[in-house]
Amino acid sequence: MTEQEQNLRLLEELRGKQGYICDMDGVIYHGNRLLPGVKDFIDWLYKNNKRFLFLTNSSERSPKELQQKLERMGLEVDESHFYTSSLATAKFIHSQAPGCSAYVIGAPGLVNALYDVGITMNDVNPDYVVVGEINSYNYNMIIKACQLINKGARLVATNSDMTGPSDFGIIPACRALVAPIELATGRQAYYVGKPNPLMMRTGLRLLDVHSEDAAMIGDRMDTDIVAGTESGLMTCLVLSGVSTLENIKEFSYRPSIILEGVNQIPE
Numbered sequence: 001m002t003e004q005e006q007n008l009r010l011l012e013e014l015r016g017k018q019g020y021i022c023d024m025d026g027v028i029y030h031g032n033r034l035l036p037g038v039k040d041f042i043d044w045l046y047k048n049n050k051r052f053l054f055l056t057n058s059s060e061r062s063p064k065e066l067q068q069k070l071e072r073m074g075l076e077v078d079e080s081h082f083y084t085s086s087l088a089t090a091k092f093i094h095s096q097a098p099g100c101s102a103y104v105i106g107a108p109g110l111v112n113a114l115y116d117v118g119i120t121m122n123d124v125n126p127d128y129v130v131v132g133e134i135n136s137y138n139y140n141m142i143i144k145a146c147q148l149i150n151k152g153a154r155l156v157a158t159n160s161d162m163t164g165p166s167d168f169g170i171i172p173a174c175r176a177l178v179a180p181i182e183l184a185t186g187r188q189a190y191y192v193g194k195p196n197p198l199m200m201r202t203g204l205r206l207l208d209v210h211s212e213d214a215a216m217i218g219d220r221m222d223t224d225i226v227a228g229t230e231s232g233l234m235t236c237l238v239l240s241g242v243s244t245l246e247n248i249k250e251f252s253y254r255p256s257i258i259l260e261g262v263n264q265i266p267e
Helices: 003-015 038-047 063-072 085-096 108-116 139-150 174-185 197-207 221-230
Strands: 019-022 051-056 082-084 101-105 128-131 154-157 163-166 169-172 214-218 234-238 257-259
Touching: 003 234, 003 257, 019 197, 051 197, 063 082, 082 085, 082 197, 085 108, 085 128, 085 154, 085 197, 101 108, 101 139, 128 139, 128 174, 139 154, 139 174, 154 174, 197 221, 214 221, 221 234
Parallel strands: 019 051, 019 214, 051 082, 101 128, 128 154, 214 234, 234 257
Antiparallel strands: 163 169
8 A cells, every 4th residue: 555545545534533632733723724624624514513612722812712813714613522631630639639720820710610619829838839821921820839849838839831833933831940940859740631541531531432433643752642642542643733743753653643633534
């Protein structure tokens, strides 16, 4: 079988899956710019009665805000198709310590997710320091987080992405914000988002599809592809975001198929 025939076979296998877990940044959009062919891809999912879930490590927005963001770009997708690292983080902390409190470095999407499960804000003696992406990140936040961790608070972060795509190119993401706190305190954060199996298992439950009948579509080898691989999903790397053909070589695992973007999936 030639390489072209092999790729066509894999593309047909990808198209035949019942469920799809898709990343968003670098797969569906960059910042506020919709990527080519995304509307056709969404239309194809609906037309073929596919089950799909946008599973994003981005912690700034709620599912409703993500739904509205896509709506502004001309895409009609129900709110139920979104699950974020903020929701996963809130669910994890609530399962560990119901009714606890937290000092939060993060955007409203994270704060509201924590409120929704009964976790209150506390900058004096919290049980947890929780970190997600935030545009107003500053030195005082680092100092406060370090003080609280040194007094006994546990450090949790929404995701382990070091960088992410944007309208302006690659920018620092959650792990880059957590790094100074880890270095100053000597404590390692617990990262809840992809590739943590907690988030992938929740995604599959929400899809109600067995892993053998699902595919993971993402732009990052270090989160999306490893998460899909370790969860038993077919994996599709799209080259519209962070990972490139060159840096794929740095990893010991490989995606099932590599595409330029989701525009290649619809038949």
